[in-house]
Amino acid sequence: MAEFINFYLIPGIVLGSIYALGAIGVTLTFGILRFANFAHGEIMTLGVYITWSLIQLSGFNSMVHIFLLIMPVSMLLTILAALLIDRGFYKPLRASHTIILVIASFGMMLMVRSVTQFYWGVQLKTVLPGIQPRMTFFDFLNISAKHIWIICGALVLMYAVHYLLTYTKIGKAMRAMSDSPELARLTGIDTERVVLATWIIGTALAVAAGVFLAVDTQVETMMGFNLLLPMFAAAILGGVGKPYGAMAGGLIIGIAEELSSYPWIGDQALLSPGYKQGIAFAIMILMLLWRPTGLFRGRSF
Amino acid sequence: MSRVLELDNVVGGYGDTQILHGVSMHVDAGEIVVIIGPNGAGKSTAMKAVFGLLKLTGGDVLLDGKAITNTPPEKVVRYGVCYVPQTGNVFPSLSVQENLEMGAYVRDDDFTPRLQEIYEMFPPLYEKRSQAAGTLSGGQRQMVAMGKALMLEPKILLLDEPTAGLSPKFRGEIFETVKLINKSGTPILMVEQNAKQALGIATRGYVLVDGKNRFEGTGNELLNDPEVAEMFLGGGKQQVSLEKVAVAKPVTRKSAARKSPTGKPAAKKRSRKKSGA
Amino acid sequence: MDPVLYGYMLYVISLLTMGGLYAILTLGLNVQWGFTGLFNAGIAGFFGIGAYTAAFLTTSPDSSHIGGLEFPYVVSWLVAMVIAGVIAFLVGKVCLQLRSDYLAIATIGIAEIFRLIVNNELWATNGARGVSEIPRPFESWPEPYNQFAFLAVVLITLSLVYWMTEIARNSPWGRVMTAIRDNETSAKAAGKNIETFRMEGFVIGAMVMALAGALMAHYLKFINPGTLDPLLATFIVFVMLIIGGSANNKGAVLGAFLIWTIWSATELYAADLLSLFNVEDAGIRSAYVRIFLIGLLLQIFLQKFPQGILPEKRPSSPTKNGA
Secondary structure (H helix, E strand, O other): OHHHHHHHHHHHHHHHHHHHHHHHHHHHHHHHHOOOOOOHHHHHHHHHHHHHHHHHHHOOOOHHHHHHHHHHHHHHHHHHHHHHHHHHHHHHHOOOOHHHHHHHHHHHHHHHHHHHHHHHOOOOEOOOOOOOOEEEEOOOEEEEHHHHHHHHHHHHHHHHHHHHHHHOHHHHHHHHHHHOHHHHHHHOOOHHHHHHHHHHHHHHHHHHHHHHHHHHOOEOOOHHHHHHHHHHHHHHHHOOOOHHHHHHHHHHHHHHHHHOOOOOOOOOOOOOHHHHHHHHHHHHHHHHHHOOOOOOOOOOO | OOEEEEEEEEEEEEOOEEEEEEEEEEEEOOOEEEEEOOOOOOHHHHHHHHOOOOEEEEEEEEEOOEEOOOOOHHHHHHHOEEEEOOOOOOOOOOEHHHHHHHHOOOOOOOOHHHHHHHHHHOHHHHHOOOOEHHHOOHHHHHHHHHHHHHOOOOOEEEEEOOOOOOOHHHHHHHHHHHHHHHHOOOOEEEEOOOHHHHHHHOOEEEEEEOOEEEEEEEHHHHHHOHHHHHHHHOOOOOOOOHHHHHOOOOOOOOHHHOOOOOOOOOOOOOOOOOOOO | OOHHHHHHHHHHHHHHHHHHHHHHHHHHHHHHHHHOOOOOOOHHHHHHHHHHHHHHHHOOOOOOOOOOOOOOHHHHHHHHHHHHHHHHHHHHHHHOOOOHHHHHHHHHHHHHHHHHHHHHOHHHHOHHHOEOOOOOOOOOOOOOHHHHHHHHHHHHHHHHHHHHHHHHHHOHHHHHHHHHHHOHHHHHHOOOOHHHHHHHHHHHHHHHHHHHHHHHHHHHOOEOHHHHOHHHHHHHHHHHHHHHOOOOHHHHHHHHHHHHHHHHHHHHHHHHHHHHOOOOOHHHHHHHHHHHHHHHHHHHHHHHOOOOOOOOOOOOOOOOOOO
């Protein structure tokens, strides 16, 4: 039991939280800007590399410093990059058909990744040197400190998103625009402002997700792309345009992935670890076939 | 009597298709003005033209005498014109209250008093204020849509077929609501398919056919006009045949002949009423 | 022959061969995207099916992977196309009802699944180590004649595919496709069975892609999961089609040759250019610069020349689905 919780469930929650944070940005872009942003993963990667550089520059490498001091700065810098990208490459195409924007984001994915690879190179890097301490609670719960940080950080950020969307004017405007951009325009809502907020929030969350993943594993140039499919799957699972759906979807997929390697039947893992990535995809396809609007009844197609 | 809104010989359409071929009408303070006509006559299009939702290639739209022709919707709202489209007129996942709050988006003052007024005007909305607007019945959703538009205390309210798709019982309620809104001081321009009932509450009305003015007059005059009655108020839903329209009575005095130069306020016109049948 | 000139000649042959292979691939995409309006972001998958099938069927027996049946070339290509067609049919049954961006996500997922399988089922595919010693038509001929011969194979195949897709485009079938792509509602009202047509477009496009994959396997003589890289097997094809001119077979072919030449030629100069600026690891880094430039080129065309170099001549609707 303890093994199940410590080595499968908790890592699942950690992974799920990372997926959830990334998926919120994807679902907001899907709902408000109305296209699937294939470059979202690369923004995440960029944010991680910026964080890494700041760590090298400042010499701060404890988790407290990384999460509370450095990450906010890298969020700001990455947001700046995302806004410039929107201004240069997405805004001119706003009136075009969705698929044109998707293609542009495809192109952006490669452009951003090539910049990252060019500037930082492709060798693996680490954010946290050395093995991290594990802590024990109640005699059987055994979590590493970084996992506690990640889960708590994710909860804080998710609550912040919830607060923003429920209690602030711009948050409500975002939900309104996600429902209907046409009506939002007719109502006098400042649509460009909402777009700005969408990029800012989505990017900040993506950077957080990326840094959490980097802390948990390592820094490498394909990390964002590898997260892309699970993030899209989470967004679709939860219902496109529904941030709470993305949170739930992310957690479900993350936990499912980790639990798939548990030896449910006999000694072998249920699913060979090499196919873990396939789970997100399988869930997504099942969702699209069974209930395309997702768990939280998001936008249908 | 002050003229709140005026369309002066507007010409326009979507892309290559021209729909409006010189339509004129006006709404004065305190009035309910109704636009009726067959499908495709350009009724909704005329309304959308006011709100900047299509490109006008000729003519002018004037608000309080000032030209607002081809102003984009975001700005028109700020000038005090509020538009309730026929469909998609509420944010379904937002609560009733949040919908109303969004209606007040362009206001930066405290709109709580106005919110209270809206709730007093529409008591069922207060009851369901925390409910998602998408879960309400058609009639209640219309109420939310109208309440939302009223949050800005607009100079004029544009309603596009408010009773479309509603059962007869609710239709009556909506028309009563429209009267109520008007009584509280807001002039209303309304496109309606339910011509008879609409004319029943209208101060004046315009009949548009094929993107042109056909008839105009007070609500009663149009209700009692046999030609109008034959076309639109007859027993069944008669299709208006083109020959009938072509040989109908000549169009009465309308402001079509005069074209005001863009940008300059139009001179005051006296509206002539259509003489009896 | 002068060795430098000889070298250039071989290089030009390779440019034309690769360009031709990509042209076939782009024609396949054109059937799916240009004709039918289906955004298949999983080109790499069908391409890979063709490549691996051809590899399995034509190689000699080898314990590292399945197959090794030493089939004749044309037979194995036909088999590859049939298999790709069947898989496309199954995929299509599930995914074609999805709207454009959802279809993109689903198809990219499928391509990734295929890559996962290839990577994991080592007994079948030899995983990352790949399938090697794939035979090539005419390889026993003396150089440079074997290169010319294979180029001829590619160009003949390309001509056949072009000819057939042109016929398809101008046929009643092709006209229905355009109608569906541009205005589904009215096409439906006219009584056309949308699903069947879209499936046909999807399957045919997939089969052409598999053919390109099969030929590529022979050309490269070695394939592994890296051959199915999203950049070089999917993204670049979209760039080729969009820049060349969508919905346009001539545009597809033009785009393929043009972009491949740019991609390949920049390889010669990028490293040198970077060294000029004292950039470390100029060789490796030049690849990233080239990718960036291709991506940038795409964005420029999307914004300024969305119709491509050779715009579609058929009168299509002025705005595409709400543009």
